[in-house]
Amino acid sequence: MSERKENLEETEDALFVRPFIMTGGRARPAQEGLRVETLVEAAPGARTALLEFEQRRIVALCEHPTTVAEVAAGAGVPLGVAKVLIADLVVGGLLVCHQPQELQLHLLERIRDHVRAL
Amino acid sequence: MSGLSESARGGAPLAVKIAVSGGLGVGKTTFIGAISEIEPLDTEAAITEVSVGVDSLAGVEAKTTTTVALDFGRITLSPLITLYLFGTPGQDRFSFLWDDLVEGALGTVVLVDTRRIEDSFPALDYFEERDAPFVLAVNGFDGAHHFDLEEVREALGLEASVPVVACDARDRGSVRDVLVALMDQVVEHHMRVSRGSPAFAG
């Protein structure tokens, strides 16, 4: 019975390790505060930078401001992995992130009016 | 036209989000799909559940990771403003993911199925504890069962300040009305909070 348990643990270890191989095993983004809806955009010059496959793909997805969630879906990597890869690019100056500020009342009202008009 | 002038003013693009929560199979994905301009995107969320160092040499910082499908939809409100709807994973064991989805959201729609009202307790407990706007939307499932919105409120022990609205998660107009009810709450909440802390007003 312990054999079965061992197998299960092995499978779980593999499940854990595989997605994060792309990040060199790191699960924590180098840049805090990236949210699913944070917009990231390629910095000028990012396209010609020497990058690994996954990172180049992410830069290509971010030609225009794109949310972290859409980058993850577009690159076909789990959200947690996308955050680590994106954070590295932000720290490296290849992606710029537009962090949403606390929204002011007039913007919230405008959003409400847009929603009402849907 | 108003959109054109908006972008002509050269503002930065803005992405905002609303969370859609509730118990398992309550209609979250249906709700998002009814109004999203894209098929609800399914992406995996591999998120670390416990951050305990197990092998610091290898740089492995986390003990376990769980993958779960994360679905979201997108609505372009104007050339500069895009609204995203994020469904929270229905299973309780993924509730640790909620913080990540709810943090920074304008507000939350909590869906309830009157046949399994108790399934919404975990979501309600979670959102009642946070000082953030939410509305309760009662998904009708064809109106096969009749219910009174005030009875639902009572059964859930909801405060009078939380709106309870009926909805059909498959119907775009109905989903829009729920989102409008939530945005009314969001605006009201913002005014109440900024009134409550004059030191930070302005």
Ligand SMILES: Nc1nc2c(ncn2[C@@H]2O[C@H](COP(=O)(O)OP(=O)(O)OP(=O)(O)O)[C@@H](O)[C@H]2O)c(=O)[nH]1
């Ligand atoms: N008749 C009817 N069926 C509905 C309605 N809303 C959802 N359904 C059905 O109920 C089932 C569950 O709906 P989903 O939208 O997948 O629910 P969910 O909350 O995303 O489910 P999980 O992500 O698994 O928690 C699907 O088969 C839907 O087609 C409704 O208003 N009426």
Ligand SMILES: [Mg+2]
């Ligand atoms: Mg779903």
